[in-house]
Amino acid sequence: MTGTERPGSGAGYSSSVARAQEISPDTDTGVWTVVTRTSTYLLDFDEMTLLRAPGVGGTDSEEWAVSTLRRDSEDIPLLGVKSCRLGESAQFWVRAADDPDVRTWRITTPVVSIERIG
Incomplete structure (x- = not known):
């Protein structure tokens, strides 16, 4: 799996969860x-959906405020x-659920982990 890391895994290792350094712009599955x-995002490339769970993030620091966005959860x-890399803000291109135009x-705030779960 390109861009993924699995400590101690062999060449034939198969798992439904794989850590990654990034999600490339050409990812489609x-x-x-x-x-x-500050949040956790679920990206489903099979259904082409994005879900944001605000406040379920990678820090307890008060340095980062949790924003409320339309259509959270x-x-x-x-x-x-556009970009999604460890240590950097991710950029997701989305369409409004209630207005296709x-x-x-x-x-996002800086990314602290990326995992392929399915």
Whole structure:
């Protein structure tokens, strides 16, 4: 699996969960979790949806405030990933669930973990 790390795994190792350094912009399959400083995102490339769980993040630090966004904890249409790398803010291209003509970016706090879970 390109871009993934699995400590101690052999060449023939197979697992439904794999840690990754990034999700490349050409990714088009699988289900991924992206944990940021303040939230957890579930990206489903098979259904092309994005779900944000605010406050379920990778830090307890008060340095990072949790923002409330429209459609939090709901699946919204995912159009693509511009960037998603450990240590950097991810950028997800999404469509408004209630208006197919509205497209916008979801830009996250820094990413602390990426896992392919399906």
